[in-house]
Amino acid sequence: MEVVLTADETLMSNHHGKEFLGFGTTSPPNWLPEWLFRYLFFPKIKKVNGQPWQAPYGLRKIEAKLIDAGIDASVVYPDDIANHGAKVLGIYVMDPFGWGPSSTTFAGIMKTGEPYNAKYFELLFKSKAYKKFKEEGGRTIVGGPGVWQFKYNMKFADRYKIDCIYDGEAEKDIVELFHKALNGEKLPRYIEKLPNEAPSLDEIPDIKKPSVNGLVEIGRGCPRGCKFCSVTLRPLRWYPYEKIEKEIKVNVEAGVRGGILHAEDVMLYGVKSVIPDEEKVLKVNELAKKYYDTISWSHASFAAVAAKPKIIEKVAEIICDEKQKWWGAEMGIETGSAELIRKAMPAKAKPFKPEQYPEIVKEAAGVMTDNNLIPACTLITGLPEETEDDVIKTIELIDDLKDFKSLIVPLFFVPMGKLKDKDWFKEHEMNELHRELLIKCLQHDIKWVKIIANEYFQERKRDIFLKPFYALFVKIIEWQGKKKGVLE
Ligand code: SF4
Incomplete structure (x- = not known):
């Protein structure tokens, strides 16, 4: 070789x-x-x-x-x-x-x-x-x-x-x-x-052997322009159905039964704007579900879900069946502050306005909960432009999302994208508000992870054996949280 x-x-x-x-x-x-x-x-x-x-x-x-x-x-x-x-x-x-x-x-x-x-x-x-x-x-x-x-x-x-x-x-x-x-x-x-x-679609080959968890790209790039993200600098390209189908077949023929559709926003499949195209989103999900027993999405955005909530209802009908009860995606909430959206994530709320963003997140959360889409959400904290008021707004939003079946993970700012020359946000720079935000997220996650884990580990027989170990891990975190006075 x-x-x-x-x-x-x-x-x-x-x-x-x-x-x-x-x-x-x-x-x-x-x-x-x-x-x-x-x-x-x-x-x-x-x-x-x-x-x-x-x-x-x-x-x-x-x-x-x-x-x-x-x-x-x-x-x-x-x-x-x-x-x-x-x-x-x-x-x-x-x-x-x-x-x-x-x-x-x-x-x-x-x-x-x-x-x-x-x-x-x-x-x-x-x-x-x-x-x-x-x-x-x-x-x-x-x-x-x-x-x-x-x-x-x-x-x-x-x-x-x-x-x-x-x-x-x-x-x-x-x-x-x-x-x-x-x-x-x-x-x-x-x-x-x-x-x-960046390579054109013609220059990107199809995989020849199976990928981890049947992941297949459906496109590259993102139109939203968040300053802290390097993906957004690259051109937006969507793969045609035939290319996606070939890669899914490679996985299925090798015995991989579940798959992940990968894009920065699966809801925007096939479009150059920020308005989802229902027909295309449904078709790409039908295609994946035709071959895979179970599918999930790598990423999606709150704004796209809120812009076309009917698509989520219809996708749920395609995905959820006797083989899977729900599907997951990673989704960036990032902040509850319209002001910070305006400054650092100019297109994050589109087609809505930045001042509508917290409402959009809540609306989309309701749609997802109703249709069995359970996301792992991220928040970004410590952005160079972030003010105390921005953190307060995010804390308020997390309070409002207490019934949202999800995990919410706060992430410290890391210099990337247009902000690659700025400084890392370090743990010692956290103030009381940052701590409060972290605690809110931990409380949210401990509550929901127990419920979600129950569903996560019941699809296959061997998962039943693994489940108690993850439950133990969550218990240990909860115990540590209580010991340190973080959780009640
Ligand atoms: S929406 Fe996500 S992928 Fe797109 S630019 Fe913002 S952080 Fe990057």
């Missing part, structure tokens, strides 16, 4: 087929022993013919691109990188040093060390397999959505002899880069692609 591709062990897992459990990898070590925590949140993915059954979607795209170009490449488990005589290793990263919003928030609150994702990322480079690969003259290229963190930690790249770091959507010129690496040519140390250099 000429090229092997891999990721650390927190990413080479399908989290028991439940994508949301992947959030657990951003937690630092805690009261559960590591072996048990690992088993619960990132068990090793099984191998089929010596290779991982499922692999991160981004790795599968690069694998497909290299194979199409005639390069002998395959995704392997990290233990196996030195077993194939490959000359080049590609490593995919999401949050390599635990500096992403979820990891920094967890670490800041729990104060029990570096998160598991960072720990296991470094373990990959300390492994015997990696050392052997380098001793034999192998070259290392790192890429993926979390690669920006290397800008602040090139010493890590020096320490582990990483040859090249690729920052951006890679399909356009990754083949040329791997050819150079295979030919022993000098590689640029850090490649940073501009948004206008």
Whole structure:
């Protein structure tokens, strides 16, 4: 084999087929022993013919691109990188040093060390397999959505002899880069692609082997323009149905029975505006449900749900059946302050006005609860423009959402997108209002996680065995919360 591709062990897992459990990898070590925590949140993915059954979607795209170009490449488990005589290793990263919003928030609150994702990322480079690969003259290229963190930690790249770091959507010129690496040519140390250099739809290959939890992209980019987000800088592209169907078939034929439709806002499938197109959204969901037993969405927006609530009712009729009672999505509430929306997220509320935003969130929450869409929501706190009044408004909104069947996770601001030159928001900068916001979210989540977990772990027989362990984890958090006077 000429090229092997891999990721650390927190990413080479399908989290028991439940994508949301992947959030657990951003937690630092805690009261559960590591072996048990690992088993619960990132068990090793099984191998089929010596290779991982499922692999991160981004790795599968690069694998497909290299194979199409005639390069002998395959995704392997990290233990196996030195077993194939490959000359080049590609490593995919999401949050390599635990500096992403979820990891920094967890670490800041729990104060029990570096998160598991960072720990296991470094373990990959300390492994015997990696050392052997380098001793034999192998070259290392790192890429993926979390690669920006290397800008602040090139010493890590020096320490582990990483040859090249690729920052951006890679399909356009990754083949040329791997050819150079295979030919022993000098590689640029850090490649940073501009948004206008993103690949066109024709340049993005279809995956050839199954992705983690049957995830398939339906599009890339986002029209909403939030200042703290790097996705928004990229052009908006939607995949045609045929392309989506091909990738779903790859997964289903390999035995993957559930899938995730991935886009920054599934409700905006096929449009260049912020008004959902009912026919297109229904058609793409029907397509996925035709093949998969269960489906969920990666992301959606409150504004799009509020703009076309009927679509949610109709999608519920497509998705919810005897095989699944509800579906999930990650959704950014971000703030309850219209003022902050105006300043930092100019198109977040569209087609509504920023001053309508808190009402839109409540309205959409009602629609989702009525139709069995249970989201994991995020809030962003510590934005450079944030005032005390903004935090108060967010606290008020969380109070109003107490009957909203959901999880709400506050995330500290991390410098990205148009705000990439600003400073990180750190735990020591939290004031009383930030603390109150965190406590409100914890209270909301403890209440709902018990109810949601009941439904989450009743679809398959083996989940019944796992359920008590997650219940124990929630109990421990609740006990700690009470001990520290956070929960009543
Ligand atoms: S809506 Fe989400 S993906 Fe789109 S720009 Fe805002 S944060 Fe980024």
